[in-house]
Amino acid sequence: MAICYLCAMIFPSSLLENAVNEFSRLPGIGKKTALRLVLHLIKQEQGTVQQFSDTIARMRNEIRFCTRCHNIADSDLCNICSDRSRRRDTICVVENVRDVIAIEGTGQFNGTYHVLGGVVSPLDGVGPDQLPIPDLISRVKEDQAKEVIFALSPTIQGDTTIFYIQRQLEGLPVQITTIARGISFGGELEYADEMTLARSLAGRLPVGQYVGRK
Numbered sequence: 047m048a049i050c051y052l053c054a055m056i057f058p059s060s061l062l063e064n065a066v067n068e069f070s071r072l073p074g075i076g077k078k079t080a081l082r083l084v085l086h087l088i089k090q091e092q093g094t095v096q097q098f099s100d101t102i103a104r105m106r107n108e109i110r111f112c113t114r115c116h117n118i119a120d121s122d123l124c125n126i127c128s129d130r131s132r133r134r135d136t137i138c139v140v141e142n143v144r145d146v147i148a149i150e151g152t153g154q155f156n157g158t159y160h161v162l163g164g165v166v167s168p169l170d171g172v173g174p175d176q177l178p179i180p181d182l183i184s185r186v187k188e189d190q191a192k193e194v195i196f197a198l199s200p201t202i203q204g205d206t207t208i209f210y211i212q213r214q215l216e217g218l219p220v221q222i223t224t225i226a227r228g229i230s231f232g233g234e235l236e237y238a239d240e241m242t243l244a245r246s247l248a249g250r251l252p253v254g255q256y257v258g259r260k
């Protein structure tokens with residue numbers, strides 16, 4: 047019997063223990079959840095578990111990053127960049143692939159993306175030279191972009207990133223915008239912090255452009 051000193055779980059098998067340890071390395075998965083997942087897999091057919099592990103291994107081995115926008119891709123270009131119906135002159139700058147998936151889920155954007163893979167954060171040791179910002183500037187020039195939309199988190203780091211890129215784009219004939227920041231739908235005004243409330247006021251819209259839209 048092996049005893050895990052972190053969680054005091056006593057495992058009857060080192061094979062089981064190893065599998066639980068692997069699953070518990072995943073974000074948000076504790077030892078108990080890992081054990082539940084592993085016991086679930088043990089109940090499955092061998093072929094089903096083989097397919098599961100093959101899919102994960104293949105995903106890791108074959109996944110690529112779009113040479114154009116740095117989104118996750120199956121080949122040189124991602125599905126969005128290779129779609130001719132998407133507007134190349136409208137570029138939405140996001141931090142990561144989850145943001146692309148979230149914006150795609152709205153069905154409201156027909157441009158292309160630029161995935162930075164992070165934001166400028168000196169305290170975490172991330173400087174602008176570690177992000178694919180020169181690629182973005184080249185794209186803006188080559189595609190004669192009409193608009194660059196920043197869809198970054200409303201944090202100091204997000205704002206620093208926007209400020210830096212905006213400086214790089216100065217002098218180019220491109221409109222630079224940011225997604226609206228304000229009170230979330232269903233949120234209550236009195237609980238909003240002053241910064242959010244101030245930005246909501248500064249970014250106010252005519253009622254006709256907003257209320258009633260789905």
Ligand SMILES: [Zn+2]
Pocket residue numbers: 112113114115116117123124125126127128
């Ligand atoms: Zn792409």
